[in-house]
Amino acid sequence: MSTLPSAPVPLQAAVATSVPAAPLASITARHSVLVRVTHWVITLSFFALVVSGAEIVVSHPRFYWGETGNVLTDPWFKLPIPSSRNLVPTGYGYVLPDQNGWSRSLHFQTAWILVLTGLLYVVSGVVTAHFRKDLVPRKSDFSWRSVTSVVAHHLRFEPPTEAEALSYNVVQRLTYLFVIFILFPLVIWTGLAMSPAFDSAIPATVTLLGGRQSARTLHFLVSMALVAFLFVHVFLVWRAGFISRMRAMITGQTGTRKERT
Amino acid sequence: MTDISRRKLIVTGLAATAGVSAVGVAAHLAQKYGLVPPDHGGVYGPGETLTYASMRLLTKHSLAREFPRSQISKRPLANEIAPPSEEFKRFQAAKFVDWRLTVDGMVGRPTTFSVDQLKSYPSRSQITEVVCEEGWSYIAEWNGVPLSHILNLVGANPQAKYVFYFSIEPDWWESMDMADALHPQTFITYGMNGDELPVGYGGPLRMRLPRQLGYKSVKFLNRLIVTDDVKKFGKGLGSVSPEGGYAWYAGI
Numbered sequence: 395m396s397t398l399p400s401a402p403v404p405l406q407a408a409v410a411t412s413v414p415a416a417p418l419a420s421i422t423a424r425h426s427v428l429v430r431v432t433h434w435v436i437t438l439s440f441f442a443l444v445v446s447g448a449e450i451v452v453s454h455p456r457f458y459w460g461e462t463g464n465v466l467t468d469p470w471f472k473l474p475i476p477s478s479r480n481l482v483p484t485g486y487g488y489v490l491p492d493q494n495g496w497s498r499s500l501h502f503q504t505a506w507i508l509v510l511t512g513l514l515y516v517v518s519g520v521v522t523a524h525f526r527k528d529l530v531p532r533k534s535d536f537s538w539r540s541v542t543s544v545v546a547h548h549l550r551f552e553p554p555t556e557a558e559a560l561s562y563n564v565v566q567r568l569t570y571l572f573v574i575f576i577l578f579p580l581v582i583w584t585g586l587a588m589s590p591a592f593d594s595a596i597p598a599t600v601t602l603l604g605g606r607q608s609a610r611t612l613h614f615l616v617s618m619a620l621v622a623f624l625f626v627h628v629f630l631v632w633r634a635g636f637i638s639r640m641r642a643m644i645t646g647q648t649g650t651r652k653e654r655t
Numbered sequence: 656m657t658d659i660s661r662r663k664l665i666v667t668g669l670a671a672t673a674g675v676s677a678v679g680v681a682a683h684l685a686q687k688y689g690l691v692p693p694d695h696g697g698v699y700g701p702g703e704t705l706t707y708a709s710m711r712l713l714t715k716h717s718l719a720r721e722f723p724r725s726q727i728s729k730r731p732l733a734n735e736i737a738p739p740s741e742e743f744k745r746f747q748a749a750k751f752v753d754w755r756l757t758v759d760g761m762v763g764r765p766t767t768f769s770v771d772q773l774k775s776y777p778s779r780s781q782i783t784e785v786v787c788e789e790g791w792s793y794i795a796e797w798n799g800v801p802l803s804h805i806l807n808l809v810g811a812n813p814q815a816k817y818v819f820y821f822s823i824e825p826d827w828w829e830s831m832d833m834a835d836a837l838h839p840q841t842f843i844t845y846g847m848n849g850d851e852l853p854v855g856y857g858g859p860l861r862m863r864l865p866r867q868l869g870y871k872s873v874k875f876l877n878r879l880i881v882t883d884d885v886k887k888f889g890k891g892l893g894s895v896s897p898e899g900g901y902a903w904y905a906g907i
Contacts, residue, residue, distance in 0.1 A: 454790040461722070462784065464791035466730035479789060481735055494788060495900025496699075502907065503702025590786050591710045591866045591906025594717040601720075610790055 424560065424648040429524065432515040433643055439508040440624070442500055447617060449497035452490060453478045457614060461605030470611060509582060516574070528562060529571050535564035554634045559648055569623070577620055584613035689816065689832060693885040693893030694903040707904040711834060714906065719840050719865035722782045727848060728793035731785075733855030736824075736874065743823055743875065751859040756843070760819075760880035763810025770845055770859050776800045776808075781840055783865035785872065788905065795856075797863050798846030803837045811881045819888055820862050821878040829873050829894040830885065830903075831864060840865050843876065868905035870896060 425433070455473040456465070463469065465481055476486040478493060519525045534540060544563045547555075562570070586592050587600040587609035603609045631639045642648040685691050690708035694700070739747070746754050751770055759765035782796045802818070818836040821828040835841055842863040845852050852858035857874030864871050885893050893903040 450790070454787075456791075461726065462728050462792045462794055464728075464730070464732040464787075464793055466732055467728075498788065499699035499702060499900070499902060502706055502902075503699050506702055506705050588786075589710075589907035590719060590784075590868065591714045591717075594719045594866050595714045597720050606784065606786065606792055 423646065424642040425646050426522070426524070427646065428515070428518050430643055430646055432511050435511045436508055436515070439504045439511065440620070442504040443508065444617070444621060446497040446501040446504070449478075449493040450501065451614065452476070453492070453494050454482060455484070456482065457611040458607035459604070459611060460607055463607040505582075505585065512578060525571075529567050529574075531564045531567045535567070540564060551633065558634070559638070573620070573623055577616055577623070581613060581616045581620060584609045584616060588613065689834075692902075692904050693817075693830070693891065694897035699902075703902055703904065706902075706907065710904070710906045711832075714866065715834050717866070719781075719783050722784070722794050724782060724796070726794050727782060727796060731793040731795050731856075732791065733853070734787065734869070736855070739854075740824060746823075746859075747854060754859050754877070756860060756877055756879065758805060758809050758879045758881070760882045761812035761815040762806075762881050763812070764808075766809050768805070773800050773805075773843060773860070774845060776804055778846075779842065780846075781842065781863075781865065783840065783863075785865075785869050787869045788901070796848050797842055797844045798849070798852075799842035799844035799863065801839060802841045802843055802862075803839070805843060805879075806836060806881070809881075812883075814883055815881045816883040817881075817885060817893070819880040819882060819894075820873055820876060821880075822873050822875045823877045824875055826895055827873060827875075828888070829862070829871055829896065830888070831867075831871070835864055835866070838864075838866070866906050868907070870901065871905045 451473070452475065455475050455477055456463070456469040457471050457473075458467065459470045465483065475484070476488060476490050477484045478490040480489050519529075541564055544565050547563075548565065558566075583599065584603065587603055588606065593600045593606075600606055600609050603612060638648060682691075685704070685708055690704070690711050692703050692707040695704045754770050756768045756770075756773065757765075758768070777800070778798055779801055780796055780798045782794060784792050784794045786792045806818070815833065817830045817832055819828060819830040831841070840863075844857070844861045844863045845859060847853065847856055847858075852861060857872070857876070860876040862871075862873045862876050880888075882888075885891055889895060890898050892898060896905070897903050
């Protein structure tokens with residue numbers, strides 16, 4: 395093989411040799427400061443929420459549908475894991491230590507951070523037209539050929555094209571929009587629906603979901619969907635060039651195009 | 656130092672001062688309007704305070720959801736409790752005729768009530784859901800006397816801020832603010848689903864706050880203290896729950 399092993403080129407060199415023909419405002423700008431800061435705050439919050447949420451689930455790893463449910467009623471499904479409560483028949487013959495105190499406090503405090511940071515991100519995304527320009531699919535994205543080419547490209551596990559280093563393809567755009575405007579609002583809504591006080595103020599929060607246990611089950615399932623997104627997201631970042639994509643999300647600059655020459 | 660950096664320095668300084676003052680003013684107002692929970696310190700204090708303050712502003716007068724009789728759980732769950740003490744067993748053997756609820760603290764007429772006396776007051780019922788912090792739940796009809804009725808009877812001082820309430824079992828006590836204490840659904844319950852309140856569910860007397868998680872509904876109730884000072888009780892965190900790592904305010 396005559397190809398040299400790929401090595402990242404110094405940023406200035408990459409910038410100098412990679413002037414694109416497309417009318418981009420700036421070559422190097424990839425992610426704004428606000429996008430980068432909120433991305434990492436939300437990343438850390440999400441980890442804390444997943445860990446503490448898992449600890450809370452361990453105290454009752456059974457899920458029901460409807461308003462009520464307990465160990466005397468049939469679950470819709472249960473997780474095959476031990477529990478931190480003697481009350482739950484898991485078949486394991488031992489009980490894990492109770493971690494719910496700090497887990498719950500961490501979960502709710504982090505939820506505040508995530509919700510406030512998320513609001514800042516969404517409001518600024520609307521104000522700066524970040525969503526309209528960078529995430530709402532372009533008209534041309536909806537042509538059959540455009541969609542199939544992106545999907546085929548992904549299925550063949552090909553490295554991203556040059557344009558994709560500076561912008562998002564249609565599948566990325568739709569996925570990010572789904573995560574930002576469907577999954578996150580759903581996980582917040584189903585979480586709030588488990589608060590008896592919040593439900594007393596706005597009962598529709600829980601009744602629209604079909605009851606408290608449905609809300610809890612949906613909260614779990616939507617969280618799992620978010621975790622699945624995280625895995626795919628990190629895998630694709632790794633595929634696209636982990637160092638350059640991380641650099642883009644940390645420093646805001648990208649210098650990726652010459653990485654593979 | 657250039658003009659730009661001097662201007663930046665002044666602007667940053669002013670912004671920081673304004674920010675600190677705003678937090679100070681907010682903290683003062685929050686304290687004044689009772690928006691700071693007793694367990695506001697520590698790593699999770701900011702989260703607990705934000706949650707409590709928001710819920711107090713949002714839910715001061717809201718009612719917990721009530722359900723039709725048809726939704727009463729056929730399989731409620733009593734949950735596990737520590738084995739009852741010898742003292743409790745003696746009361747139980749005598750069918751709780753000697754059980755007393757003592758109410759004192761910031762009240763005009765400190766009073767001791769028997770279960771029958773409590774039953775002689777206007778009885779109220781609610782069909783509400785018991786929600787455990789672990790995630791499970793059930794719906795039952797609860798019969799009892801509103802706590803507000805008892806507080807009126809004993810002449811609770813309007814300056815009071817909290818009602819502390821105690822189980823006969825050791826290390827089992829909680830407190831609630833006056834918004835919850837005077838709330839129409841906060842009951843001293845003595846009946847469940849039309850019968851006596853079973854011991855497993857907290858009989859002969861159980862506090863019931865349907866807008867908060869189950870652990871605030873203390874079983875085997877025998878003492879109430881009306882107060883304006885949380886420091887007098889335990890570690891001063893409002894209840895035994897924060898001492899074990901759980902939030903004092905459990906409306907979430």
